[in-house]
Amino acid sequence: MLTMSVVAGLLVQAATVLWVHLAIGGEWVRRPGALMLLVAVVFHGVTEVMQWLWPGRNFFRAYLDQAAVDAWTLLVSVAIAAYGAVYGALVGWSRRRGPAGPVDRGAGLHRLRMRWLLVLVVPLLAATWQGRGALQPLAPARADEVIPEREGILVDLAGQFLVPLIALAGAVVVIRYGMRWLLPVLLVESLALVVAGTRAMIVFAGVLTVVGAAMHGVRPSRRQIAMIVVVLTAATALISSTRAVAGREVFHAGEGSGGRLTALVEGAGRMHTGESRQAILDDVVYRFDGNTFAAIVYQGLRGSGEPIGLATVGNNLTMLAPSLLVPDKVASRTLESRSEEAYIARAFGLSQRVDWLPTILGTAVAYYGAVGLIVIAVLLAMAVAGVEAALLRVVTTLRAVCVFGLAQCALLYGSGPQTVITTLRVVVALAALMWVVERLRRRHAPVRERSGGTLTRPGAAARVPGAPQPV
Numbered sequence: 360m361l362t363m364s365v366v367a368g369l370l371v372q373a374a375t376v377l378w379v380h381l382a383i384g385g386e387w388v389r390r391p392g393a394l395m396l397l398v399a400v401v402f403h404g405v406t407e408v409m410q411w412l413w414p415g416r417n418f419f420r421a422y423l424d425q426a427a428v429d430a431w432t433l434l435v436s437v438a439i440a441a442y443g444a445v446y447g448a449l450v451g452w453s454r455r456r457g458p459a460g461p462v463d464r465g466a467g468l469h470r471l472r473m474r475w476l477l478v479l480v481v482p483l484l485a486a487t488w489q490g491r492g493a494l495q496p497l498a499p500a501r502a503d504e505v506i507p508e509r510e511g512i513l514v515d516l517a518g519q520f521l522v523p524l525i526a527l528a529g530a531v532v533v534i535r536y537g538m539r540w541l542l543p544v545l546l547v548e549s550l551a552l553v554v555a556g557t558r559a560m561i562v563f564a565g566v567l568t569v570v571g572a573a574m575h576g577v578r579p580s581r582r583q584i585a586m587i588v589v590v591l592t593a594a595t596a597l598i599s600s601t602r603a604v605a606g607r608e609v610f611h612a613g614e615g616s617g618g619r620l621t622a623l624v625e626g627a628g629r630m631h632t633g634e635s636r637q638a639i640l641d642d643v644v645y646r647f648d649g650n651t652f653a654a655i656v657y658q659g660l661r662g663s664g665e666p667i668g669l670a671t672v673g674n675n676l677t678m679l680a681p682s683l684l685v686p687d688k689v690a691s692r693t694l695e696s697r698s699e700e701a702y703i704a705r706a707f708g709l710s711q712r713v714d715w716l717p718t719i720l721g722t723a724v725a726y727y728g729a730v731g732l733i734v735i736a737v738l739l740a741m742a743v744a745g746v747e748a749a750l751l752r753v754v755t756t757l758r759a760v761c762v763f764g765l766a767q768c769a770l771l772y773g774s775g776p777q778t779v780i781t782t783l784r785v786v787v788a789l790a791a792l793m794w795v796v797e798r799l800r801r802r803h804a805p806v807r808e809r810s811g812g813t814l815t816r817p818g819a820a821a822r823v824p825g826a827p828q829p830v
Contacts (some may be wrong), residue, residue, distance in 0.1 A: 361411045364429035368436035372404040375443035382447030384454070388566075388573045389751070391762060392446050392743035395719075395769035396439070402649030402718050402773050403435045409644050416644040419651040419716075422709070423658065430661070431654035434729055438720050442736040449744035467575055467754040468531050468763075471793075476528040483517040483524070484551055488616040492517030493555050514612075519785045523767060525551065526564045527760075530571025538577055542586055544568060549594035554619045556602070556610025558595040558642075563770050565591045570766045574751075574759050596639050601626025603638030646716075649773055652709070653721030657729070659707040666727045667706055671699040675777045679784050699777040717775035760793045761786060 379393055387393050407428075410417060420428075486492030492513055529544040548564045565587060569579060579587065601609065605622035608614070629635050660666065674696050695702040700717050703725045709715065719739075724732040746765065750758045764786025768779045 360414075360425055360428075361407065362425065362429050365407050365432050368432040369404050369407065371436040371440050372400050375440045376400060379443045379447045379450075382451040386573075388570050388578070390450070390747055391570075391765035391769045392450070392740070392747055394566075394570070394766055395743065395772055396443055396446065398769060398772040399439055399442075399649075399718070399720065402647055402716070403432070403439065403720070406647045406650060407432065409647060413640060413644050416641050417648055417651075419645055419648050419713075422713075423651060423655050427654040427658040428650055431650055431657045434657060434724070434732065435650070435653065435720055438732050438736040441733050442740045444740075445737050446740035446744050449741065450747065453744070453748040467534075467756055467759040468527065468571055469534050469575065470756045471527065471531050473528065473531060476524060476531065480521070480524045480528060483513070483521045486513040487517050487521060487552075487555050488619070490610075490612050490614040490616075490619070493521045493557070493560065494518065494610075494612050519781075520789075522552070522560050522564050523567065523763065523785065523789065526567035527571065527763065529564070529568035530763075533568065533572040534575045534577055538572070538579060538583060541569070541572070541579060541583055542590065545587060545590045549590060553594050553597060553623060554616060556598055556607075556619070558598050558646075559770075561594045561598075562591050563767060566770060567763060567766055571759070571763055574754060574762055596630065597623060597627055599639040599642045600630045600635035603635050604629050647773075649716045649718040649721055652715040652717050653724055655709060656703060656707050656721065656725050660724070660728050664707055666731065667703065667725050669726060671702050671777075674702070675699055675780050678777070679780065699775060716773050718773050719776055719779065722775045722777075756793050757790055760789050764789060 376396065379396055380387075383390055383393050387397065410420065483492055487494075491511065494514065525548055529548055532544050533541050545565050545568065548568065549561050552560045552564060569587065572578070601622050604626050609618055609622040626635070630639075656664075677692075678697060694711075695705055699722060700715055701711060703709075703717070703722065704711055704715065706725070720732060720736065723735040726732075726735065743765075747762075750762050750765075764782065768782050768786070771778050771782055
């Protein structure tokens, strides 16, 4: 319901988006901090418009009343405004102090070799098609279930690396051959990932591909942006339709590619039916509701509930250890010590059987209440703006991969801090891999030309004279 409190919150969020747009010069897809702001506005602002347009479709809203939504919407809008004000001011100051130099086409992701990316992607994608790779996430309450098909190194590797690697490969193609290749790349990515049955994977891969290209000065036009939206919407709608027709079980662990493809064909053939259209609309309305979980938590804090402090942050850091190195890290810990969402849900009396959308700010309010939320939003803005200023100064392979990973963290805003922290582990692993590859390339690639006697490296001829050199 669009009450006066909700409308006021929406106006504050809209003003924040406008301020940041002016501060960053419209570079939304190039800056992870700005992308995080947009995702936060979708989960905390746009979602309320969805609830108003299509009431009664979101089962989350049965757990609270409108007064709780109103109070939280006002608070989170102030937190978003605090984040946007600090982030926009710092980015604007950084741009005036030292604008980024021209993009060196011989550096950054342009250096990545497609054949090695494919060597990494193909095994993970093949495992996913067979139901033994990247899988649909489980609700925290089901985390203790023993499912042999969800265990193994391929499951762990595909779940963490498949999407960023596919997006990296797509970005390399667009950077090398131009924006006209963007639509074919997105179609291939969507067709490859739709078999996994997870909508977020398709959206993340598509957006990250655009982010990677934008870092190298290859930006889509408005028409191409519209085409991107159409492709990603069609692919995610196909998954919703397939789930409605064939059930979610068709995408469960261990289900082979034959059953998945058959179900997808059936889902595509029935997308025009009322059943599929209703399922698609229901998914859209409730999957972007980042306010219910946080509103219940904030309502509890305004009553007799107590902030949880930073207890879950320590748990999150403990869970960063790879399962390959610490195989008993799950079995040896309770559900609440493994899952921040489960810890907060138990502290505030929420059901453990519901797959909530905690979001970053929605989780942060549980730490130290309303004042703590504003402080955390400001600190987050300062941290993101500082990291951006360091990484975007010059485009190198290592820095481009780091920005790429931070953009993935921004897209994971709805999953909360724990998922973002886990994703940072992936960023570090990818960055370390790129650093090793770059060092090996520098050691073995130089060859002395017989004529002229100059020392050259692959890509050196493509460098723009006067452009800043990679560091």
